Amino acid sequence: MSFDGMFTHAMVNELNTTLKGGRIAKIQQPFANELILTIRSNRKNQQLLLSAHPNYARIQITDQPFENPAKPSTFVMSLRKYITSAIVQGFRQLHNDRVVMIDLSAKNELGDIHAYTMIIEIMSRHSNIFLVNNESGKIIDLIKRVSPENNSFRGLLPGDTYQLPPAQDKLNPFKAAVEEFTDSKTAADIRNKFEGIGLDTSQELASILSTQGDPITFVQSFDDLVSPNTAKQEKNNKLGFFPVEFKNTTKIVGYYPTLGQLLDNYYLDRARVDRIEQQTKSVTHRLSIILKKDRSKIKKLEKQFKQTKIMDEYNLYGELLTTYMSQITRGEKSITLTNYYNNEEVKIKLNPELSPSENAQAYYKKYRKLQNSIPHINQQLDLANAEVNYLDSVIASLDYVDIEDVDGIIEELEESGYIKKKKKNRRRKKKKSVGERFTTSTGVSIVVGKNNIENDKLTMKLAQKNHYWLHVKDIPGSHVILESSDPDEQSIVEAASIAAYYSKARESSKVPVDYLQVRNIHKPNGAKPGFVIFEGQKTILVDPDRNLVEKLKA
Structure with missing residues (x-):
């Protein structure tokens, strides 16, 4: 289900129940299109996310952690000036549209109380967030500024x-009469007639109508259906999110106690990947250029290596010309001689300007040149392939790491010389622990590397030799250490599931994961970060499981 007017209606009710009367304690803008208001309500801090992202626009309470940027944006500075410590008077929806208004009251420097409205318009690429002065009706600031040349309808x-x-000019379904629904024949009719009804909702209402059901009852009881422990994630060919149970057109996948938690679960990977792309766009562009050059280089080297296969022919030609030199006349362009190794006739091209001896030496020279080039070609192939595998693993890691792990990957690339080092802040950085920790259901500790430098430290320096090492088979992924010399089967399965989750195979099933003791892991001299070799491993098939990962986090 999309974030349509019906979902907005349910969300506004949830926000009023949870945040109405709260006080804005903190304002931050972690990403270009997203705003976080930390609201103190019922003696608890809650994060209200307002997103004007073109693909993930929404408003919700979120439990996901967000880091505050070092330098606040102009928009955040404006908001902090006017609504820091503002009281949330309530949330309103514009009819049944995807427009939510947050009524705020705040004191100025003189102690006078002023009323403001924060407005989020959830409209795909036209989504926006405004702060409006109620007394003047003027926009104080907005998250996306649009010049008059690009928008003639409004400033x-x-x-x-x-x-x-x-x-x-559509009807509000919550105020519609019975006959206005029964007049509609198809899902498209319902969408065209009623405001804020998306594709999935219209299909459910059309299905109710087709079975002689009562769509008005469904709409009028909508608020009662969206109650604690009934928010759910459902599937209708593809994964979606729904505020109430759509019995006719969907299949229930999971239940969530709040709409906010439902959206956190649904958008977790989608928003994470998008945010990482925003932060690493220039880095991945740089790496893609290097990869393109490397792959082109590999093709050329492989072509050169194929040419070395004819060097034995050049050696043979030199031998035959030397053996039968008395039969060759200067000025000939070619000669056919008998190969005394197999008695077959061999036609050899000659340079008519060279003597028979010089022709033989010319073939020996070609032979030696190709022979001498083989070690160099192999060395360059090994280096190019190693770099391609390494950079592929770095780019792949951006698909499964968390947003807070991106800095570690960028530092890794800086240390490896792939991108220029930025000037570091002189403030002393807090020492970060290496890897992320988990505990199996039987109490065994697991550590997961979140970049290749961490992978090396975990495997080659920190892990005990009798502990177990796990990694997805032949696929980029994190190194996983199971801190036990004799792990039980359940711990191995859970550690393997974590290894599969933190890999490029996250969205797959029946993922093969290798495991063996750390003592059998070796790192070749000069190998790229994260690259190891091993033997004697066992392999287990597991499914990546996000719920298990969240459950086992230390």
Whole structure:
């Protein structure tokens, strides 16, 4: 289900129940299109996420951690000036549209109370977040500024009078009469007639109508259905999120106690990958250029290596020309001689300007040149292939690491010389522990490396030789250490599932994972970070399991 007007309706009710009357304690903008308001409500800090992302626009309470950027944006500075310590008077929805208004009251420097409205418009690439002065109706600031040349309908700059988005002239389903629903024949009819009803909701209502059901009852009881412990994630060909149970068109996958937790689960990977892409766009572009050059180099080297296969022919030609030199006349362009190794006739091209002896020496020279090039070609192939495998593993790791692990990967690339080192802040950095820790259901500790430098430290320096090492078979992934010399079968399965989850095979099933004791792991001299060799491993097939990973986190 999309974040349509019906889902917005349910979310506004949840936000009023949880945050109404709370006080804004902190304002931050961790990413370009996302705002976090930390609201103190019922003696608890809650994070309200407002996202104007073109693909993931939404409003929700989130439990996900967000780091505060070192330098606040202009938008955040404006918000901090006007609504720090503001009281949340309530949340409102514009009819049944995807527009949510947060009513705020805040004191200025003189202690006078002023009213403001924070507005989030959830409209795909046109999504935006505004702070509006209620007394003047003017926009104080907004997260996406749009020049008049790109928007002729309304002003989208600070100081402009706030205007609502263009009206759709549709009916609010929560105020519609029975006959207005029964007049609709198809899901498309319902979407065209009613405001804020997305594809999935319209298909459910159309299905109710087709079975002589009562769509009005479904709509009128909607608020009662969205109660604690009934928010759910459902599947209708593809994974989606739904505020109530759609009995006719979907299959239930999982239940969540709140809509916020439902969205956290649904958007976790999608938003994470997008944020990582934002942070690493220039880095991945740089790596893709290097990879392109390496792959082109490998093709050329392989072509050169194929040419070395004819060097034995050159050696043979030199031998035959030397043996039968008395039969060769200067000025000939070719000669056919008998190969005394197999008695077959061999036609040999000659340079008519060279003597028979010089022709023989020319073939010996070609032979020696190709022979001498083999070690160099093999060495360059090994280096190029090692670099491709390493960079592939780094890029792959961006698909499964968490957002807070990106800095470690960038530092790894800086240390390896692939990107320029940025000027470091002089403030002393806190020492970070190596890897992320988990505990199996039987009490055995697990450590997971989150980049190749951590992988090396874990495997080659920190892990005990009798502990067990796990890694997905032939696929980029994290090194996983199971801190036991004699682990039980359940611990091995759980550690393997974690290894599969922190790998490029995260979305696959029946993933092969190798495991063996650390004493059997070796790192070749000069090998890239994270590269090891081993033998004597066993292999187990497991499914990556996010719920298990969350459950076992230390």
